[in-house]
Amino acid sequence: MNTAVGIADLTEAERTRILAKTARFNPPEYVTADGRRDLIGLDRDQLIAEMAAIGEKPFRAKQLWHWIYHQGVTDFSVMSSIARPLQQKLAEHFIIGRPTAAVVQTSVDDTRKFLFRFRDGQEAETVYIPDPEEDRGAVCISSQVGCTLSCRFCHTGTQTLVRNLGAAEIVGQFMAARDSYGEWPSPHGETPRLLSTIVLMGMGEPLYNYENVAKAMRIVMDGEGIALSRRRITLSTSGVVPMMDRAGQELAVNLAVSLHAVRDDLRDEIVPLNRKYPIAEVIAACRRYPAASNARRITFEYVMLKGINDTPEDARELIRLIAGIPAKVNLIPFNPWPGSPYETSSNTAIDRFAKIVMEAGFSSPVRTPRGRDILAACGQLRTESRKDIDRG
Numbered sequence: 001m002n003t004a005v006g007i008a009d010l011t012e013a014e015r016t017r018i019l020a021k022t023a024r025f026n027p028p029e030y031v032t033a034d035g036r037r038d039l040i041g042l043d044r045d046q047l048i049a050e051m052a053a054i055g056e057k058p059f060r061a062k063q064l065w066h067w068i069y070h071q072g073v074t075d076f077s078v079m080s081s082i083a084r085p086l087q088q089k090l091a092e093h094f095i096i097g098r099p100t101a102a103v104v105q106t107s108v109d110d111t112r113k114f115l116f117r118f119r120d121g122q123e124a125e126t127v128y129i130p131d132p133e134e135d136r137g138a139v140c141i142s143s144q145v146g147c148t149l150s151c152r153f154c155h156t157g158t159q160t161l162v163r164n165l166g167a168a169e170i171v172g173q174f175m176a177a178r179d180s181y182g183e184w185p186s187p188h189g190e191t192p193r194l195l196s197t198i199v200l201m202g203m204g205e206p207l208y209n210y211e212n213v214a215k216a217m218r219i220v221m222d223g224e225g226i227a228l229s230r231r232r233i234t235l236s237t238s239g240v241v242p243m244m245d246r247a248g249q250e251l252a253v254n255l256a257v258s259l260h261a262v263r264d265d266l267r268d269e270i271v272p273l274n275r276k277y278p279i280a281e282v283i284a285a286c287r288r289y290p291a292a293s294n295a296r297r298i299t300f301e302y303v304m305l306k307g308i309n310d311t312p313e314d315a316r317e318l319i320r321l322i323a324g325i326p327a328k329v330n331l332i333p334f335n336p337w338p339g340s341p342y343e344t345s346s347n348t349a350i351d352r353f354a355k356i357v358m359e360a361g362f363s364s365p366v367r368t369p370r371g372r373d374i375l376a377a378c379g380q381l382r383t384e385s386r387k388d389i390d391r392g
């Protein structure tokens, strides 16, 4: 057997296994008590099919797309290009939903954390992190309720996976955050946006919910709606290698990899997924990631843990590992949470580490902790959602 074919077959088999397993955690189909379907999260073909089901022509789907994703409306009666009888018919069959903002907290540094509640009562957190200098910012979106991966530095990882978020719930987080800032209709082209980038770095491992994440991101990137370019979206993974390849080919968004350690024995402990996909495989997947270039570098996330992974030897091994990859290294001072097992590295250790990485030619910004006072900083998200909540 040709070895290359053998590896490709294995990867495909692994992808099929991952997708089958994650499908078991998909959300139930939601229909309101009076039988109406939510139009959010449907792709264009599905929207056309819904129109056909009520005897309407395909161009209605295009009109709806504009109103839903460009104008951001949630009420059919304000869709002025649609005649009143059809507005009423649409309202009889459909809704345009949003997750409910159960709690909204704004930090002293203006970071805003939303606890969104979905229709079955499950909850996930979304964080808007404004740029302190300019009118723009990142929306950090969750992809799952809980997480399977149990990374040791991460608060979310202490909450077992409850379920995946559906495409509607993933897009819905962004849309509801935007409602909160009144940023509709979607700004055109290079017009400045407050909610200017999406980072899939909230609760969950996005590549263990690939189909829903991909569908949601295609909706967000559609040029006739929210129209956020792939360059403004960053998907963060702990290193689900077979799905990294697929995300690169199909979505070509920016990639961030939660590396956090440069030796397998340590990474096995901090990011247990490493036992399945060790460092060498993760780095190899980064080298072949198609969307990476000097203009769109891969971000390696590295949480600084006192006395654990913050020595000059660690920094030198890191630059050896990533040599030749268009990359930058985000150094994240550890953000403690109640009961967390680590301490933050000292400023001296962080500066020393950053200098070594920088002198090797990689940008190595130290991420200023944002929203720590409201537990909105990196690795601090967690909800009380549990598997046994009534799905009603």
Ligand code: SF4
Pocket: 147, 148, 149, 150, 151, 154, 155, 156, 157, 158, 202, 203, 204, 205, 238, 258, 379
């Ligand atoms: S860091 Fe990400 S993948 Fe790891 S436990 Fe936390 S949410 Fe899950």
